[in-house]
Amino acid sequence: MTREAPGTDSSRSIQASRETAEQPPSKRGVGTATKRTDIASKVRGTAIYGSDVSRPSTLHAAVLRAETPHGTLRTVDTTAATDCDGVVAACSRSELRGFFDDRIRHVGDVIAAVAATDRETAYRALEEIEYDVIEHEPVFDAATAVQAGAPIVHENQPDLKQHRQHPIEVTNEEYVNNIDDYHAYQHGDVDEALNTADHVIERSYTTPRVSHCNLDTHCCIASWTDDQLHVETTLGNITQAQEELGDFLEIDHDSVEITVPPTPSSSFGGRSLPKFTFEPVAASLSERTGRPVRLEFPRDVEFLAGETRHKTEWELTMGVTDDGEITALQTSVIADTGGYPNGVGHIVLSNGRDRPLDMYRIPNYEYEGVSVFTNNVPAGEYRGIGVTQGTFALESHIDEVARTVGMDPLTFRSRNLLEEGEDRSNGRGPIDTSGVTECLERGQRTFERITDDRSSSSNELVGRGVALGTHTTGSGAGDGRDVSEAELTMRTDGTVTAKTAGVELGQGSDTVMSQIVAHEVGVPPEAVRVERFPASAALDDSLGAVASRSTYLIGGAVRDAGTQLSSTLVDRISTALDCSPADVRIDDGTVHTDRSTVSISDLLEEEITVVGRATADDAPASYGAHFAEVVVDPGTGHVDVRTFVAAQDVGFAINPKMVEGQLEGAVLHGVEFAICSELRADNGIPENSSLADYSVASPVEMPNQLECEIIESAERSGPYGAKGLGTPSLPPVAPAIGNAIRDAIGNRITNPPATAERVFFAMAGRDFDEEVPVDE
Amino acid sequence: MTVTVTFELDGESVTVETRPDQPLRELLRESLDAKQVKSGCESGRCGVCTVLLDDTVVKSCLTPAPKVDGRRVRTIADIGTDEDLHPVQTKFVDNFAAQCGYCTPGFVLATVDFLENTDEFDREDAKKAIKGNVCRCTGYEKILDAIETLDEETDADRDSPLGTE
Known part of the structure; x- marks a missing residue:
């Protein structure tokens, strides 16, 4: 195994990227629409996902879940349940391993759990459990929950072994209770700038609680071998998950091993980290019974305990000059964490704080964000944590500000955009590669081409809107702390095994990795097998498949390993053939020299193993400019998204078809956020916790015409110029549609989803939610 | 109470015990280990459990298992097969x-059924044909692209849209 000192690899990797960014890569691997390596098993139905896995002598778990949102469990009697035929163990909440206290904090919280020989028996036994709960006054509104006198859901910043919890100092005297996280920041003098601004525009926005609705419901199988816990389940961030689970269960990190099923299913952040009422429950039952225990969420529990996007409330105040220059922005956000933290309250807040400064020049800026515990169902990660919500608020607001100043919203944005090489207003260094201007220009050109010849009938309202969005690639600040390693082994038959920390969740990362190896080494992508290395391996990677880092960082490590493998292979071949390395060309698994053409397998006598490494010294921002045209039915308020153009800077498209697929998927989640989806609750009880009642987008809700414009800004720090795509492509979608609705009806829906009833009321200048209030 | 059903599953006759209220999906997945039939919701919305019952698309989570008898x-x-895809x-x-x-x-089966029962179609027809199936990843665009290109091909081979039969 060859291994270089940390640091040298990444600098070489960056250097290599620079060269490639200037010279378009050849078409032998990257930059081509290579077919997905996993596609055959998926179209044939032979792929085995988390909920398909079964193991010998496995018990089935069922969980008794709270129907009341807030209370203290006084007694839980599992005797009768334990006596049921087929039941092997029944545990009350307090008997579960880990940090379970006697408090119920949301509908769906765990009261007790049963393990039985079959699922039906386990569920039947739940009916035999008797319990007594003292109900407490619940709190469902985050803005109320944070104030003095509110019912206490948790002490401020409880130690529930969440990753990245950080010390906070709350400077707002009104924020007293139930604080999950808090961020305050300012630069310049906002008060002065607002006092002297030509226009000051103030407005509030609310974003809904929404669910990933991954179709493969949560399913895990927990088992113990001596003191070693093994959990098989689909998780994207395995190293972090092992640490959190170990801390929560009060066992060593090394004593937890998480493996993914043969084919992991979609995540969108919903499968990044463990969940309180999931893995720990299965682990406890398995420990109690000494047998493997399988716990699967029914669909309704997905909504109760599978985590949602944080519901947020924003207040934005922007100062501008007469000629459309932003002079100040004051932002306040309150995010609803629900009954338990998922460790990402702080990401909601930091993304809300930082992302506007990646996009616009804002000389005076003040930000305050708080995430708050309530008795609602828990919130957690969902594609574009915080940035999806924040971008909706900001880009809606910018649209209003542009209208106030009397400027075209696109011109207004261009006037205030940060340019490449320009320092951010918070002093955080310059934007390296932006691509946003090209996104705007190409997106607009395509949008106009499609929509210009459209005429509308007199009985429909047509509106057009644009929104920008940006998100950084990777998990953090690009401070070099996030690293990834990859191991490549070429066997003597010429095939290559790539071991990475990636998890193929449908995003296509395995295919991308095989393309990179194919490109660097000169083998066909089909000759590359991509595997996950276990967290116990000597290879380094702390985060796995999260934060749009797979292609950028894991891909960087694979590329680094690929260049090493290529150079070692060429050396070996030139020795074997007694020629100069410069005369060796390897293409499609075949070695070409001036004198001969032979296959790699004819020449390679010993396998070659190399390790590559990439370090996130940067956190490049990816940009998108999205354009929407909507048609509103004035008789019903129904919104039809007729046209959508997503122009997205991806740095470099390693697989253009899969890039399109990511963009189209982002548009779906954005369309839902804009006009379809909301997990409604009545006193903390979700009202639409089934796929029959909760509205997910079908092809009918999708734009009639959807065009993706792939912009390639050649990011110097990413492999071949690539940067993150999955997360950054979502935030601009919903505000583009919201702005188009505003354009169509003359009033703004500030609380998506813009359902037909909300739009119908808004057309008459009325507020549906005030006149027909929803309990919460 | 149990009932015995005998039916043809993927070309083979099977006899198996079920309950009057057992969904076909559960019978297929749990008693017959047919894990290629997926499980996503219990409400007939998502379509991952789609099967063909006498060549008509049904959602097996909403189909009572005894109904398939005979x-x-x-x-x-x-x-299709691994070597010869449909x-x-x-x-x-x-x-x-x-x-x-x-x-x-589910989408493949819904599409097979759609082509069986359709002569000419456009993208809008294809949208209607698959709107009973949910996909969370693709935004449906590439699924519709796939179905649209089938229109051209199957025109020439309209006699056997079920391919492998």
């Missing part, structure tokens, strides 16, 4: 119509 059930396992599967491969793939068997 009938023919086809799952994705009976559509034309619908080939188009899904060519058009990148799957990402995580959990919904794919």
Whole structure:
């Protein structure tokens, strides 16, 4: 195994990227629409996902879940349940391993759990459990929950072994209770700038609680071998998950091993980290019974305990000059964490704080964000944590500000955009590669081409809107702390095994990795097998498949390993053939020299193993400019998204078809956020916790015409110029549609989803939610 | 109370015990280990449990298992082979119509049924044909691309839209 000192690899990797960014890569691997390596098993139905896995002598778990949102469990009697035929163990909440206290904090919280020989028996036994709960006054509104006198859901910043919890100092005297996280920041003098601004525009926005609705419901199988816990389940961030689970269960990190099923299913952040009422429950039952225990969420529990996007409330105040220059922005956000933290309250807040400064020049800026515990169902990660919500608020607001100043919203944005090489207003260094201007220009050109010849009938309202969005690639600040390693082994038959920390969740990362190896080494992508290395391996990677880092960082490590493998292979071949390395060309698994053409397998006598490494010294921002045209039915308020153009800077498209697929998927989640989806609750009880009642987008809700414009800004720090795509492509979608609705009806829906009833009321200048209030 | 049903599953006769209220999906997945039939919701919305019952698309989570007695059930396992994919599967491969793939068997079966019962169609017809199936990854675009290209191909081979039969 060859291994270089940390640091040298990444600098070489960056250097290599620079060269490639200037010279378009050849078409032998990257930059081509290579077919997905996993596609055959998926179209044939032979792929085995988390909920398909079964193991010998496995018990089935069922969980008794709270129907009341807030209370203290006084007694839980599992005797009768334990006596049921087929039941092997029944545990009350307090008997579960880990940090379970006697408090119920949301509908769906765990009261007790049963393990039985079959699922039906386990569920039947739940009916035999008797319990007594003292109900407490619940709190469902985050803005109320944070104030003095509110019912206490948790002490401020409880130690529930969440990753990245950080010390906070709350400077707002009104924020007293139930604080999950808090961020305050300012630069310049906002008060002065607002006092002297030509226009000051103030407005509030609310974003809904929404669910990933991954179709493969949560399913895990927990088992113990001596003191070693093994959990098989689909998780994207395995190293972090092992640490959190170990801390929560009060066992060593090394004593937890998480493996993914043969084919992991979609995540969108919903499968990044463990969940309180999931893995720990299965682990406890398995420990109690000494047998493997399988716990699967029914669909309704997905909504109760599978985590949602944080519901947020924003207040934005922007100062501008007469000629459309932003002079100040004051932002306040309150995010609803629900009954338990998922460790990402702080990401909601930091993304809300930082992302506007990646996009616009804002000389005076003040930000305050708080995430708050309530008795609602828990919130957690969902594609574009915080940035999806924040971008909706900001880009809606910018649209209003542009209208106030009397400027075209696109011109207004261009006037205030940060340019490449320009320092951010918070002093955080310059934007390296932006691509946003090209996104705007190409997106607009395509949008106009499609929509210009459209005429509308007199009985429909047509509106057009644009929104920008940006998100950084990777998990953090690009401070070099996030690293990834990859191991490549070429066997003597010429095939290559790539071991990475990636998890193929449908995003296509395995295919991308095989393309990179194919490109660097000169083998066909089909000759590359991509595997996950276990967290116990000597290879380094702390985060796995999260934060749009797979292609950028894991891909960087694979590329680094690929260049090493290529150079070692060429050396070996030139020795074997007694020629100069410069005369060796390897293409499609075949070695070409001036004198001969032979296959790699004819020449390679010993396998070659190399390790590559990439370090996130940067956190490049990816940009998108999205354009929407909507048609509103004035008789019903129904919104039809007729046209959508997503122009997205991806740095470099390693697989253009899969890039399109990511963009189209982002548009779906954005369309839902804009006009379809909301997990409604009545006193903390979700009202639409089934796929029959909760509205997910079908092809009918999708734009009639959807065009993706792939912009390639050649990011110097990413492999071949690539940067993150999955997360950054979502935030601009919903505000583009919201702005188009505003354009169509003359009033703004500030609380998506813009359902037909909300739009119908808004057309008459009325507020549906005030006149027909929803309990919460 | 149990009942015994005998039916043809992917070309083979099976006899199995079930309950009057047991959904076909559960019988297929749990008693017959037919894990190619996926499980996503219990409300008939998502379509991942789609099977063909006497060549008509049904959602097996909403189909009572006793109803299949004496009938023919086809799952994705009976559509194409690894060596010789069904034309619908080939188009899904060519058009990148799957990402995580959990919904794919249902979409393939819905498409097979759609082509069986349709002569000419456009993209709007295809949208209606698959709106009973949910995909969370693709935004449906590439699935519709796959189906659209089938229109051209199957025009020439309209006699056997079920391919492998």
